[in-house]
Amino acid sequence: MDAVSASEDQVFAALASPVRREVLRLLRDGGPQPVRKLAGNFAMARPSLSEHLRVLREAGLVTERKEGRERLYRLEAVPLTEVQQWLSPFERFWRDRLTGLRDLLDRLDDEGQDDEREDRDEREEHGQEEERR
Amino acid sequence: MDAVSASEDQVFAALASPVRREVLRLLRDGGPQPVRKLAGNFAMARPSLSEHLRVLREAGLVTERKEGRERLYRLEAVPLTEVQQWLSPFERFWRDRLTGLRDLLDRLDDEGQDDEREDRDEREEHGQEEERR
DNA sequence: GTGACAGGTAGGAGATTTCCTACCTATAGT
DNA sequence: ACTATAGGTAGGAAATCTCCTACCTGTCAC
Structure with missing residues (x-):
């Protein structure tokens, strides 16, 4: 019940944050990326970005895939x-x-x-x- | 200088609320309307809707016009x-x-x-x- | 195994949002 | 003038958001 629901409310709420919009842009332009690389673009601590990623994930806007010890986040544009x-x-x-x-x-x-x-x-x-x- | 700023952040933030999206829809389908008529569509008290209208106004998404003792709110779609x-x-x-x-x-x-x-x-x-x- | 690294989760502080009730001004009608 | 109506604003409570610092697990390298 998470990561694929993609309700309109969740999508709009996810897009309300400039940080999350930027994450989507980064994934769009740079392809799938690990959290650490994404975090390098922001001033905030890494766990904070993790939470933004969770919001995006629950809105269905990104998916993650384990890749060794990293997790590649990938844009899901459909929502x-x-x-x-x-x-x-x-x-x-x-x-x-x-x-x-x-x-x-x-x-x-x-x-x-x-x-x-x-x-x-x-x-x-x-x-x-x-x-x- | 307040109803025309329409920064991307403000627009996205305004759209994050289902209530405000619904207001825009109501104005789109029903034309300019006074606050009381808009408020009739929601369970919340009238002053609460007034605040949503303020957010929409500051995002440039609606404008108001005094019409007798009413204020007609009107959709501004450009932002x-x-x-x-x-x-x-x-x-x-x-x-x-x-x-x-x-x-x-x-x-x-x-x-x-x-x-x-x-x-x-x-x-x-x-x-x-x-x-x- | 140990260590280093990737990244999620917990708990909390502070800011913001969202709702409320009270109250205010402005206009319309009598 | 007086009363009723439209609607904004004030102040506050509760919920939510956004950030932080710990801390935890899982994986690679040795």
Whole structure:
């Protein structure tokens, strides 16, 4: 009942810590790593990192494998789909926002490299945009 | 300068609470709403929800607007792009995973027991570089 | 065997979160 | 003016989080 449950709550809670997000990034970029190597990236004592790893493990975001006297921690990305799925119904709202005229003016400079659907402007349909001026 | 900071840390921390995620969902589906209406969806006392709203406000995820004696809270989805941006480099990892043969098989065989994906370890081969067997 | 090293677990201190009840101001209606 | 309503803030209790220092087991090397 641990390490594979990956409930939405657990995943979001695990991601709330910058340390744990960094661990996931390290595992993503560096492949499976032993605890000591991961700990080298942080100021905290090694057992503290172990606890962060436990949180990640219980959220299903990492798995460990014994390798000699080390334990290799490895990224398990699948539970992150919970986040993506939670996020996706919001997507059209920030698209609306980012392509809106006001925001366009606000951020002329970082508007150049995004994708290029121009289909916005069905804003204002849930009453969600009923104020601006 | 408070409703627009939207640091990654604040956004992730705000999303860590199921209550706050639900508030965002309610605002997304129901449009801007006064505090009392939002509070009706939860068992907690109204001032407690006010604090959750403050956290969301400080993360830039909602804004408020005075409307008579009410305050309409409104979803601000843009800071959620921080989450999406953090997430996107992980995408290929779960894609790899979900389209992998072994996981397909795993999935078929625990399709009936829902929350108990058993251990079935020892399957590495591509995902994480520097992985040998 | 002994020693050195990897890493988990225990217990605790201090900070933070999450809830509460009381209380405050501001607005609307009479 | 007075009363009722909306909602923020204060202060505190309890739970949880995050870090620490011990301490424990398991494995490699000799």
